[in-house]
Amino acid sequence: MPVSILNQGIVSRTVRDTAAFYAGAEKYYRNPKLPEIGHVLHPGKKRLRIGLFTDTPFGIPSHAETAALVISTGELCEKLGHTVTEIRSPFNEAMFADFWWYWGMMTFTIRFFGFYIVGRGFDKSKLGEWTVGLSRLFQKGILKTPIIIKRLKGYERTYNDLFKDFDILLNPTLSHPTPKLGYMGPDVPFDTAVERVKNYCCFTPAQNVTGAPAISLPMGFSKNGMPMGVQFAATSGMERRLLELAYEMEEARPWPLIRY
Numbered sequence: 001m002p003v004s005i006l007n008q009g010i011v012s013r014t015v016r017d018t019a020a021f022y023a024g025a026e027k028y029y030r031n032p033k034l035p036e037i038g039h040v041l042h043p044g045k046k047r048l049r050i051g052l053f054t055d056t057p058f059g060i061p062s063h064a065e066t067a068a069l070v071i072s073t074g075e076l077c078e079k080l081g082h083t084v085t086e087i088r089s090p091f092n093e094a095m096f097a098d099f100w101w102y103w104g105m106m107t108f109t110i111r112f113f114g115f116y117i118v119g120r121g122f123d124k125s126k127l128g129e130w131t132v133g134l135s136r137l138f139q140k141g142i143l144k145t146p147i148i149i150k151r152l153k154g155y156e157r158t159y160n161d162l163f164k165d166f167d168i169l170l171n172p173t174l175s176h177p178t179p180k181l182g183y184m185g186p187d188v189p190f191d192t193a194v195e196r197v198k199n200y201c202c203f204t205p206a207q208n209v210t211g212a213p214a215i216s217l218p219m220g221f222s223k224n225g226m227p228m229g230v231q232f233a234a235t236s237g238m239e240r241r242l243l244e245l246a247y248e249m250e251e252a253r254p255w256p257l258i259r260y
Helices: 015-026 064-079 093-117 129-140 142-164 190-200 205-210 239-252
Strands: 049-052 083-086 168-172 214-221 227-233
Touching (some): 064 083, 064 168, 064 239, 093 129, 093 142, 093 205, 129 142, 129 190, 168 239, 214 239
Parallel strands (some): 049 083, 049 168
Antiparallel strands (some): 168 227
């Protein structure tokens, strides 16, 4: 559930537009097993229990600027009447490793069955080093497939259990400010790219694994002027709650605009 902002009279996408998109999408299909989102038009009235954390699943701190933005967002939530409790990361390296394996399984499928999935024009020789490298990682542990899939299913139950104590989780979207162009470019050796991706994009895999919703909001800028976001996450089926909270954040701290 991304929210992005561009200004100068060209594009401006706010919470309103994201809410309208989901309302429109539900006219075509709605999961009957989950609550209806509806057309969310304003902040919610319910005060929420928010669990805040900034450390990564690897047990190491996020970049100081990243952590500071999450903390300041938590303070804003408290001023608005929500209850915010700092917690340790509820996710661990084992979950991330299983997600990494699953990612590799998808690239393996494309690499060896792309002809049937994509079509006759598929040429696996044109796949990049990243895709091929992930595929090879999966191949090394291919016999573990059944047990890893079982564990991934288990993480969904573990994740939803977190919301017995909290309504929302608040954490960084990414673990450090935006790196320079080329930091994860196609010419970066695979092993180096793996470490960089693991260290940078280590919060969002929880949603990839569980299928639960989250929304990333542009709450500030880094010292070098790059936009930074925080992520609010909820249990399965609580998209409406996230949109209501996003409206509230937008009103309380209007999004900084990107000029280009």
